[in-house]
Amino acid sequence: MGASMKTWVGGAVALCVAILAGGWFLLVSPQRATADEVRSQTASNESQNADLTTQVASLKKKFETIDALKARLAAASATIPADAQLAELVNELNTAASSSGATILAVTPAPAQTVVLVSPEAKAVTAGASKAAATPSPTPSATAGTSKSAPAAGTTSASTAVPQLNGFVAIPLAVEIVGSYESTKTMLDAVQLKLTRYVLVTNVTSTQLSKTPAAQGRPSSNDGDVDMVINGYAFVLTPVASSSTGTAASGSGTTQLPPASPGRNPFLALPGTSTTR
The missing domain is CATH 3.30.70.60 (Ribosomal protein S6/Translation elongation factor EF1B)
Structure with missing residues (x-):
């Protein structure tokens, strides 16, 4: 009888431990992971909100100068x-x-x-090529070492490309x-x-x-x-x-003349002047 009681007690204890372990891994641990993820997402959202708040404040400050910017744009457009x-x-x-x-x-x-638009580096290359073409140089000997070839005049390398x-x-x-x-x-x-x-x-x-x-x-x-x-x-x-x-004309290197103001012929003389001799 005593051995049987011990067996039942041991079994009950083992069952309780198994239930607690299963509850931890199946219920508590996933909830803790979810809570950690929510906290991390909340912190990320708070950081993004802070950045957006800073950006909005910066845009509001810039908007205060929009009239001055519009005036500068109008002046540039007239130029x-x-x-x-x-x-x-x-x-x-x-x-x-x-x-x-x-x-x-x-x-x-x-x-x-x-x-x-041409970069200063490309201008220097073109000027150097023009000067070299105008000044004869000695013919290299057959035993001279090889050297890197210079870019052709009028070309621009990728490092000097200009938008x-x-x-x-x-x-x-x-x-x-x-x-x-x-x-x-x-x-x-x-x-x-x-x-x-x-x-x-x-x-x-x-x-x-x-x-x-x-x-x-x-x-x-x-x-x-x-x-x-x-x-x-x-x-x-x-x-x-x-x-x-x-759009540039094929092979001509020129573009169509932009239109003048409606109702005005730009090639006719204004009152008091003459555009032809």
Whole structure:
């Protein structure tokens, strides 16, 4: 009887231990793991919320300056507009000429060209290749060691590639003016520095005039007056969505001229000026 009781007690104890172990592994342990996961997720969410709060505060602070940013964008858009606006440019040139005392004889635009941005490294390579081509070098001997070949002129390696601006084109311009030396010089300064529209002057040709009467649309001139031709580029940055209108012509390297303002022919002279000689 005593041995049988001990057996029952031992069995009961073993059964209780088994039940407790099973309850731990089947119930308590999974719940503890779930609780740990929830706590970890809560901490992660709190961290993300803190980051979002910081970002929102930063955006609110930046939004306070949106009016100033809009003003800067409007000024930049006037400097490099989204279309040619040649009539407006000619009008501004006419105003500058009137202020300087010079007379505009002609404003001649050419087809727009795609602007290709080049890195300083690529410019150095091109300049070096041009100099090497102009200066003969000794022919290497057959026993000379091999060397790495330099990139061809006009090419850009991957390390010097420059991101391009889609829709960024330049319109070549030739502006011919006549007047005294001081008036033409003032007009040149205005074209380079004082126009709302940005114009990059690339070349200036001046011819001294003698005393002549007015004829064939040209004003009279005095000894020492100057006939000046200002060559340069006006720039246009069309929106990316409409940049397809400026697709380069096959093999020509030029793009279509961006449209002028509706209802205005940019090649007709403005009142008081002449765009042809």
